[in-house]
Amino acid sequence: MTLKTPPVARPLGVAQPSPVGTARTLLLAGVLLCLLTVGMTGFAAYLTITVAETGVWKTALGAATLVVVVLALLTARPLISGFRQQVASTTAAEAGDLVSARKFRARAAQSGWTALGSCLPLMFIATFTMFLLANDHAVQTTFFDAQFMAQSVGDVTVAFGENIKIALLAEAFVLVWALVIALARLAPSKAGRPLRWLATAYVDVFRAIPSIIVIYLVGFGLPLAGVPILSEMGPMWSAVLALTLTYGAYVAEVYRAGIEGIHWSQVSAARSLGLSYGKTMRHVIVPQAVRKVTPPLLNDFIGLQKDTALVTIIGTVDAFTQAKMYSSNYFNLSSVTVVAILFIIITIPQTRFVDRLLERDARRQLSKG
Structure with a gap:
């Protein structure tokens, strides 16, 4: 009968590494980043008061930067809590209570990560504010002139309806046309081989050509060639055809x-039941x-909506065309910023909707698995 030797007990203070090293490093990094954030936000607030153009932007930027400064000061709160947890961790480790030491160390590290994560967006806001006010607030005047944006927003929004119309029509045609191409690529047997080759060639060619080139060729090439019916479509329908071909x-x-x-x-089950x-x-x-491909389909349609801005090259009076008219007349790009904001307004809700669909599919897969 062989007797097993029991494991040798080691002193609690020697058996495990120090439980506070990582937390201390994170907290010190948080202190440095917090000081840098407070300095950047304070400087941005100073520039806003002294440099920004008077009017709506100065009021808006001033209020925003003051709020950011207050938030930067509040990033010290998790650091104070983290240092308290670090002290508690050190005390517990010296007393030999490694369980409590690890618990306090984890809380201290979490406080450090919280401070770091809070400082980064505030630093981005401060940097963006300083960018707007650079060169004697020339950037803000060129891209974000509130008065000029208010002057152009009406006409640009009305013209944006053309972008939405083109996108909706193209999406409807793409849903049908793309399904035809996909089924052609999957045509069975030798009889379907020519269809597979033709569909594959179509997909390869139109995925390789940039959208703007397809729009240009369709918008100007078909009328120039005098193709019956197609040459009389007009800029809007030419844009719909070009986007349908590309996104199909x-x-x-x-x-x-x-x-x-x-x-x-x-x-196999369907064919065994006698279905063709x-x-x-x-x-x-x-x-x-x-049902499975709905989220990626919506992602492609978001890209299609953004590409409707390219139809300006064939003379379609869309939002971008209207904005360019204002920009060329007043030598200011704030109207183009209005177009960007309009695209953001319609795109972000769709993006979040796609995310919800993906999350729902993931939960469904987990429930099945």
């Missing part, structure tokens, strides 16, 4: 990935694939 290639690949992601047993290949795709595979 991208969305076709999204469809194809969704269709190929359906398990092969679904096809076409009915199998129509009633079984495509509906499931569309």
Whole structure:
């Protein structure tokens, strides 16, 4: 009978490394960054008071920078709490209570990370404010002139309706056209080989050509060639056709990935029930694939909406065209900033909606798994 030797007990103070080193480093880094943040925000506030142009912007920037300075000072609160936790961790370690020491060390480290994470966005705001006020507030006057933005926002917003119209029409056509291309790429047997080659060539070509070139060729090339019907479409419908051709290639690949992601047993089960290949795709595979690819489809449509600004090159009076008219007349780019804000307003809600769809799909997959 072999007797097992019990493990040798080690002193608590020697068995484990010091529990406060990492937390101390984080807290010291937080102190340095906090001081830098307070200095930057204070300097930005000083520039706002002394340099910014009088009027709405000076009031808005002044109030914003003062709030940022207060927030920068408040970043010291987690640091104070962190140093208290560090002291408690050191005391517990010296007393041999490593469990409490680790607990206080973790809290101290968390306080350090909180301070670091709070300082970074405040530093970004201060840097952006100083950028606006650079060169005797020339940047702010050029891009964010409040008076000029108010003057141009009405006409630019009305013209932005053309962008929305083009985007909605193109999205409707893309949904249908891309599905046709995707099904052609998946055509079965030797009989479908020419379709597969043709669809593959289409996808490769239109994914390789920039959107602005396709818009230019369609908008100017078709009227110049005198192609019947197509040459009489006008700038808006030319833009819709060009965007449909371009994004049809991208969305076709999204469809194809969704269709190929359906398990092969679904096809086998449908065919064993006597369904033809076409009915199998129509009633079984495509509906499931569309539900799976909805989030990436919405991402592509967000890109399509932004590319509607490119239609200005073929004479479509959209928001960007209207903004360029104002800019060329007044030598100021604030009207273009209005266009950017309008695109942000319609894009961010869609982006958040896509994120929610992705989260819902992830929860659904976890519940199944």
